[in-house]
Amino acid sequence: MAVADLSTVKPGDFLPELRLPPVDRTLLALFAGASGDHVPLHIDTDFARRAGMPDVFAHGMLGMAWIARLITQWAPQCALRSYSVRFRAITHLGNEPHLSGKVAEVFVLNGERRARVEVQMANQYGEIKIQGEAIVALV
């Protein structure tokens, strides 16, 4: 998929959404291996229960990586100046990630035209799990 024509980006524009299949245990195990995040809350149900959780749950960084996909399918990664998120709620097994983003502002910094993009991940019930923003150069 080609990236967007960034020269015409304006506030209010939406990024093409991403909807992903439900989170399952296999995915969490594979992400633990690939990312190096071996915190057992995400891969060991016994440990998660001892920690008072009903079951394992998704790594925050898995959601952050998905939102990054949303951004880099819209703008090339070399245009990404910064990207930050706040983890608002736990993403449980069976949750279907729904990634979306909206251009909140277009501004110029040091002669470079940039967009501030508000991004988020919700589940199929509309519960917001992750919210953040990215600054993308419109070059």
Place this chain on the structure above:
Amino acid sequence: MIDTKWIGHRFPVMRWEVEKGRVRSFAKVIGETRPEYLDEEAAQAAGYPSLLMPPTMLFSGPLDHDDVERLLRTLDIDMKNILHGEQGFTYHLPVYAGDVLDFDVQITDITVKKGGALELVTRMTRITNQRGKLVAEARNVMAVVNR
């Protein structure tokens, strides 16, 4: 309660090689479809020296050095009580497979919320490449839930 004497503490610099197979497997697991992350020939055709590293994979360098376990041990925190609160990156230069990165992590803040029920530990990381150039800065906030 976490001892605030650790504010300002810097950990030994962690060196991490960005392995090509690891980039591909990370990209594949997150469902990435763009070829510059998955196919070296396509990456080179796009003008990159090798596979482009996805933007959040910077997080993996310190993890490979058991950075979380060391932090918890240093601050005497139980792993059952932690949650990832916030994460941010500021990007200066792209990172490719084959790069060798140095991670310089510092605890910059420890704050108490909700009368001690919640503590927040903030770490800032400077990430430089094998040419000594700053490629990114990372900000991490870990939440500690005291039950």
